[in-house]
Amino acid sequence: MEWFRGIPAIADAEPHSVLNQAMFSFDLSVADLWYSIRENVRLTVMERSLFGDFSAMFRRMGESGAELAVFTPAFAELCLCDSAFCRELLPRLRVVFFCGEVLRPATAAKLFRRFPGVRIVNAYGPTECCCAVTAAEITPEMVERPELPIGEMSHTVGGIHVINGEIVITGESVARYTDGVSGGFGEYMGERCFYTGDCGSIRDGYLWFHGRRDRQLKIMGFRIEPGDIENNLLRIPGVTQAAVSVSANKRLTAQVAADNLTAEEIRRQLSAMVPGYMVPGKITVTQSLPVNGNFKLRRE
Numbered sequence: 094m095e096w097f098r099g100i101p102a103i104a105d106a107e108p109h110s111v112l113n114q115a116m117f118s119f120d121l122s123v124a125d126l127w128y129s130i131r132e133n134v135r136l137t138v139m140e141r142s143l144f145g146d147f148s149a150m151f152r153r154m155g156e157s158g159a160e161l162a163v164f165t166p167a168f169a170e171l172c173l174c175d176s177a178f179c180r181e182l183l184p185r186l187r188v189v190f191f192c193g194e195v196l197r198p199a200t201a202a203k204l205f206r207r208f209p210g211v212r213i214v215n216a217y218g219p220t221e222c223c224c225a226v227t228a229a230e231i232t233p234e235m236v237e238r239p240e241l242p243i244g245e246m247s248h249t250v251g252g253i254h255v256i257n258g259e260i261v262i263t264g265e266s267v268a269r270y271t272d273g274v275s276g277g278f279g280e281y282m283g284e285r286c287f288y289t290g291d292c293g294s295i296r297d298g299y300l301w302f303h304g305r306r307d308r309q310l311k312i313m314g315f316r317i318e319p320g321d322i323e324n325n326l327l328r329i330p331g332v333t334q335a336a337v338s339v340s341a342n343k344r345l346t347a348q349v350a351a352d353n354l355t356a357e358e359i360r361r362q363l364s365a366m367v368p369g370y371m372v373p374g375k376i377t378v379t380q381s382l383p384v385n386g387n388f389k390l391r392r393e
Contacts, residue, residue, distance in 0.1 A: 114168050214228050226249055227249040229245045292306055323337050347373040348379065350378075350380060
């Protein structure tokens with residue numbers, strides 16, 4: 094929390110009103126929740142029921158008087174679809190803190206246009222290291238680049254390393270419950286560490302993200318393993334093959350080979366097995382799935 098408070102944009106703003114978007118079961122909420130408690134400032138919570146009603150959602154935002162907003166990039170992109178999401182709606186907004194997934198330059202550029210004078214912070218960190226471990230302030234000049242930095246190496250929580258192209262985190266931020274647990278956790282230079290599975294590089298004093306080493310995805314801030322969804326689809330009686338991928342607009346899609354099952358029947362059964370964010374928005378049912386030259390399922 095001291096690190097979060099010390100981020101220059103937040104330290105300068107000294108916000109007295111914070112706007113929350115993330116569910117409290119999502120680790121991103123740690124930032125706005127505990128900052129509000131620590132600083133004894135107002136926290137406005139937007140419950141999920143508001144997300145399907147832009148009028149109600151924007152009304153809640155307007156009533157918040159927010160000076161600091163904590164969002165995922167996908168949520169900001171959703172809001173930016175409506176011209177009402179602008180300085181008139183949030184006249185006191187000074188800082189937007191992003192974390193949970195990749196912030197696109199185009200999204201940051203739109204925010205600068207809609208909210209003149211706003212400061213944007215792009216943060217990075219896995220759940221295993223308590224939400225965020227590094228952040229970079231994004232300037233209007235940066236949005237002309239093809240990608241944005243995810244952290245400033247001079248202001249991090251613990252150690253940030255890039256080993257064989259993979260981002261590795263060391264220090265106190267690595268969850269203590271991981272001692273003796275495999276699956277990315279280990280030791281580096283005598284310290285507890287977490288091998289994130291994220292590809293990255295360090296240049297010009299910034300940390301940069303270059304995608305995942307495996308098939309793991311991040312959608313709306315949730316970390317998703319397509320293989321987990323496929324395995325659950327295959328548990329449904331009648332399903333013989335399943336392939337899950339993500340579309341260009343970051344939407345989960347599934348191809349399913351099944352007999353005498355409709356997409357809605359499959360969706361209903363899958364919804365009873367996995368959280369809602371793991372249910373593909375589009376399910377295509379077919380007799381068999383395409384394969385590549387190596388007879389591996391084609392997931393694109």
